[in-house]
Structures are given as C-alpha cells and as structure tokens.
Amino acid sequence: MKVRVFDTTLRDGEQTPGVSLTPSDKLEIAKALDELGVDVIEAGSAITSKGEREGIKLITRENLNAEICSFVRPLTVDIDAAIECEVDSIHLVVPSSPIHIKYKLKKSEDEVLDLAVNAIEYAKDHGLIVELSAEDATRAELNFLIKLFKAGENLADRVCVCDTVGVLTPQKSEELFKKITSEIKLPVSVHCHNDFGMATANTCSAILGGAVQCHVTVNGIGERAGNAALEEVVTALKFLYNIETNIKLEKLYEVSRLVARLMKLPVPPNKAIVGDNAFAHEAGIHVDGLIKNTKTYEPISPEVVGNKRRIILGKHSGRKALIYKLKLMGIEASEEQINKIYEKIKELGDLGKYVSDADLMAIVKDVLGKDLEEKIELDELTVVSGNKITPIASVKLHYKGEDRLLIETAYGVGPVDAAINAVRKAISGVADIKLEEYKVEAIGGGTDAIIEVTVKLRKGVNTVEVKKADSDIIRASVNAVMEGINLLLQ
Numbered sequence: 001m002k003v004r005v006f007d008t009t010l011r012d013g014e015q016t017p018g019v020s021l022t023p024s025d026k027l028e029i030a031k032a033l034d035e036l037g038v039d040v041i042e043a044g045s046a047i048t049s050k051g052e053r054e055g056i057k058l059i060t061r062e063n064l065n066a067e068i069c070s071f072v073r074p075l076t077v078d079i080d081a082a083i084e085c086e087v088d089s090i091h092l093v094v095p096s097s098p099i100h101i102k103y104k105l106k107k108s109e110d111e112v113l114d115l116a117v118n119a120i121e122y123a124k125d126h127g128l129i130v131e132l133s134a135e136d137a138t139r140a141e142l143n144f145l146i147k148l149f150k151a152g153e154n155l156a157d158r159v160c161v162c163d164t165v166g167v168l169t170p171q172k173s174e175e176l177f178k179k180i181t182s183e184i185k186l187p188v189s190v191h192c193h194n195d196f197g198m199a200t201a202n203t204c205s206a207i208l209g210g211a212v213q214c215h216v217t218v219n220g221i222g223e224r225a226g227n228a229a230l231e232e233v234v235t236a237l238k239f240l241y242n243i244e245t246n247i248k249l250e251k252l253y254e255v256s257r258l259v260a261r262l263m264k265l266p267v268p269p270n271k272a273i274v275g276d277n278a279f280a281h282e283a284g285i286h287v288d289g290l291i292k293n294t295k296t297y298e299p300i301s302p303e304v305v306g307n308k309r310r311i312i313l314g315k316h317s318g319r320k321a322l323i324y325k326l327k328l329m330g331i332e333a334s335e336e337q338i339n340k341i342y343e344k345i346k347e348l349g350d351l352g353k354y355v356s357d358a359d360l361m362a363i364v365k366d367v368l369g370k371d372l373e374e375k376i377e378l379d380e381l382t383v384v385s386g387n388k389i390t391p392i393a394s395v396k397l398h399y400k401g402e403d404r405l406l407i408e409t410a411y412g413v414g415p416v417d418a419a420i421n422a423v424r425k426a427i428s429g430v431a432d433i434k435l436e437e438y439k440v441e442a443i444g445g446g447t448d449a450i451i452e453v454t455v456k457l458r459k460g461v462n463t464v465e466v467k468k469a470d471s472d473i474i475r476a477s478v479n480a481v482m483e484g485i486n487l488l489l490q
C-alpha cells in the first residue's frame with residue numbers, strides 16, 4: 001500500500017516567520033505540488049485573510065487531482081470560511097495537551113470534546129472530508145488523546161497526531177502510532193515538527209507504527225525549525241524502508257527551487273536530497289571512488305531526484321578529480337603539466353579560496369603556456385531601465401572565429417535580466433548554451449558595495465561556473481556570462 005502525502009507547504013510552510021505568498025504564488029506552488037503527485041494540498045487557513053481566501057479559491061477552481069484542504073479551528077467561523085473557498089476537506093485542529101487546553105483555550109477537556117464533535121458534525125453537514133487533528137498530541141495524556149479520536153471515530157474521515165513542538169523520538173513515535181492505530185479504526189496521519197532535527201525520522205517511524213499519511217512541507221519549511229521535509233520523507237521511505245508514495249521523485253529539485261524562490265527562503269547547500277551539495281564532491285578520495293563507481297559515495301543517483309552531481313576542485317582534491325575536470329572541459333595536458341596545475345590548486349586552497357572553473361582555466365592557461373582563445377568578445381553593451389520603461393538591453397559581440405558581429409536587443413524583468421537575455425539571444429546561432437544558475441552577493445554594505453555574481457552555464461554535458469566581481473551589477477553579470485560562454489566554446 002502507498003503512503004499518502006499530505007503537503008502543508010502552503011499552510012504550515014507559509015507560517016515560516018516573515019513569509020507570505022500572494023494568491024497567484026499560492027496557485028503556482030499548488031500546481032507544481034499537484035504535478036509532483038501529492039495526495040492532499042493544505043492550501044492555507046481560510047480564516048486568515050481575504051488574500052488567503054482568494055489564493056485558496058484560485059486553487060480549488062483549478063480542478064487539480066489532489067484533495068484541497070483548509071486548516072480550521074473547531075469554530076463555525078473558520079469552517080464557514082473554508083466552505084466559502086469550496087475546499088474538499090478541512091484539517092480540523094483541536095488542542096489535546098493539558099497545557100494547550102488549560103492555558104491556551106482556558107477550557108475543560110469535556111468542553112474541548114464538545115467543540116470537536118460539534119465542528120465535525122457541522123463540517124460533515126456541509127459535505128466536507130474531515131481530518132480530525134490532535135494538536136500537541138505528543139504532550140497529551142494518552143487516555144484523553146484516544147478519547148478525542150474515539151469521539152470523532154464515527155464522524156470524521158481521518159485522524160492526525162501532531163508532534164507540534166517536535167518532542168517525539170523515533171522509538172516513541174513507532175510505539176505511539178502502534179497504540180493509536182490499534183485503538184482507532186480511521187486512517188491515521190502524522191504531522192511532525194523539526195525542533196530537535198528529528199522530524200523526518202519520527203515521521204518514518206510513525207509510518208512503521210501504522211500511520212498511512214504523512215504531513216510534510218517542501219524543503220522542510222514551517223513554524224520555528226520547520227516540518228518534516230517532503231523530499232526527505234518520501235526518499236527515505238522509498239530507499240531505506242521500501243515504502244512507496246505517489247511522488248514523482250525526479251521533480252523534487254525543481255519544486256524545491258520554485259518554493260525557495262517564491263517564499264524567498266534559499267535552500268541551505270547541505271540540505272538532504274535537494275541541497276546543491278547533496279551530490280557535490282571535493283575530497284580526492286571520494287571523487288576517485290565516484291569515478292570508479294558512483295555508488296561508492298552516493299546512496300542514490302542525483303538524477304533520481306532531479307538534482308545534479310557536482311565535482312568541485314579545491315584544497316581537498318586529488319589528481320583524478322583534476323584529470324576528470326580537464327577532460328570535461330576538453331583540455332589535454334601531460335602528466336608534468338597536470339602535476340603543476342594540481343600544485344597551484346592546492347596553493348589556492350591553502351589561501352582559503354574556492355577554485356572555480358574560471359580559476360582552473362586561468363591556471364591551465366598559465367601552465368600550458370598557451371592562450372585559451374576568447375572566441376566571442378563583448379564590444380558594446382547598452383542597458384536602459386527606469387520607472388516608466390520596460391528594461392531593455394542591446395549588445396554588440398564580436399564572433400572572432402568567423403569575424404562577424406552578433407547584434408541583438410532584448411527585454412527583461414530588470415536591467416540584468418535584459419542584458420543577459422540580449423547576450424543569450426546574440427549567441428543563440430553560435431551555440432546552444434543554457435544559463436542554469438545565477439547568484440549575486442554584495443561584498444560590503446553600502447550602495448557602492450562590490451557585487452559578486454556567480455553563473456553556471458551548460459553546453460551539452462559540459463558545465464562551467466564563473467564568478468565575477470564589479471561595483472556595477474550589470475557589468476559583473478554580463479562579464480561572468482561572457483567568460484562562461486568562452487570557456488564552453490574552447
């Protein structure tokens with residue numbers, strides 16, 4: 001049987017402090033989640049605001065495959081807001097621990113049971129699927145937790161155990177879910193938070209204990225330290241426990257980056273599965289192993305989850321990594337030359353420097369004593385931007401190989417985008433080069449800060465990464481792209 005994935009990126013994920021989405025952002029993420037294959041999309045809390053309801057309505061009107069759900073408190077006003085948004089289901093959250101019941105709600109246990117039953121009956125009368133969720137269930141008294149679920153057993157469709165403040169351990173999780181699933185006839189769901197970094201492990205253990213649905217968020221975002229990460233849970237279930245979900249794993253990286261972009265929450269490089277370092281290798285012993293067999297240092301292949309393998313050169317590199325990189329760049333060198341290049345890489349590493357592909361090319365140029373020819377030269381760049389004009393850029397490039405000019409104009413969402421679009425348009429007839437990544441960082445704090453731009457470009461199977469710094473962000477960006485293009489055309 002497949003475990004169902006209840007995605008709460010658009011509800012608990014959006015509760016990440018400082019994050020809020022527009023209705024159209026919500027719709028874009030919901031469509032991507034649906035294509036990813038999640039079973040339920042918790043689209044928000046309808047009671048939150050007018051914009052939240054607008055976003056949920058956009059999603060329910062899209063007729064996605066996934067069940068569309070709204071968070072509600074056991075209050076008619078919340079359920080009415082969910083009904084107004086035409087959701088399929090409600091995630092009915094009822095406090096269950098003494099601390100929540102006594103201090104937050106200021107109610108008795110019996111009053112809470114009444115609230116829950118009345119809310120379920122009201123929602124069912126309006127044709128909603130109801131997931132009865134016990135908030136702070138892992139600090140609740142087990143007898144009360146079971147009493148709450150029993151009260152909803154013949155009325156609701158599913159129940160959910162929330163580890164609201166992330167205090168479960170994998171052992172306790174499995175035991176608790178065994179107990180609940182043996183007592184309650186309804187399908188049981190698990191909702192874990194990551195306060196002690198245990199959310200993925202606790203979610204997997206809950207499933208071993210009998211839970212059939214997991215609440216997760218893309219990139220593990222959410223309240224405080226976040227929720228169980230979708231990409232971690234579904235890959236751990238598949239590859240470590242042999243348990244399937246409906247998730248199309250190859251879309252994980254793409255959806256991760258969409259959520260990161262729209263939520264303005266960058267993915268840490270060392271993030272499991274979708275981080276840029278999740279399949280990156282610098283240590284010489286590792287790269288040597290990988291070249292012989294990628295399974296030596298990768299539990300799964302990056303393509304399986306839509307990520308990429310990256311071989312990085314630096315202080316920890318071995319010669320095999322260097323030879324591999326040179327081959328990728330189409331450069332031939334003798335053993336003596338390789339040794340010299342290798343020494344220079346170690347020297348740079350000892351100076352605390354990261355060795356980019358452009359640095360490697362500069363070293364190669366120096367050691368091989370030959371000029372790596374600049375095939376395309378930037379002759380002119382003009383960019384116009386302002387408050388009443390769509391940013392537009394024009395470039396004149398000199399294609400030295402054929403001694404001809406490449407002149408193009410392009411629009412963009414901003415001046416940098418326009419300039420890079422113009423360069424890409426101009427070279428489109430020469431080579432198929434894709435811009436895979438663009439990152440910018442300000443060094444120093446003022447308006448005159450030095451801007452460091454990093455670009456990653458791809459031509460076929462070859463990729464290069466180039467960093468360029470300038471006080472002018474447009475020059476830094478275009479120079480980085482031009483250098484990358486020239487490296488790929490060697």
Ligand SMILES: CC(=O)SCCNC(=O)CCNC(=O)[C@H](O)C(C)(C)COP(=O)(O)OP(=O)(O)OC[C@H]1O[C@@H](n2cnc3c(N)ncnc32)[C@H](O)[C@@H]1OP(=O)(O)O
Pocket residue numbers: 012015045047048049071073074075093094095104105135164223
């Ligand atoms: C663990 C979780 O993730 S819970 C989900 C958290 N999500 C959100 O808070 C969604 C966004 N929230 C909001 O927009 C607002 O808080 C609203 C619209 C829901 C409520 O706003 P307000 O009416 O101004 O109330 P406020 O937020 O200040 O206080 C929360 C109230 O809800 C009550 N409440 C909280 N949880 C529950 C619950 N599960 N069931 C019933 N009542 C609850 C609190 O006791 C408090 O009521 P009180 O005023 O009688 O003491």
Ligand SMILES: CC(=O)C(=O)O
Pocket residue numbers: 012093133134135136162163164165191193
């Ligand atoms: C419902 C929820 O988000 C929680 O208890 O953490």
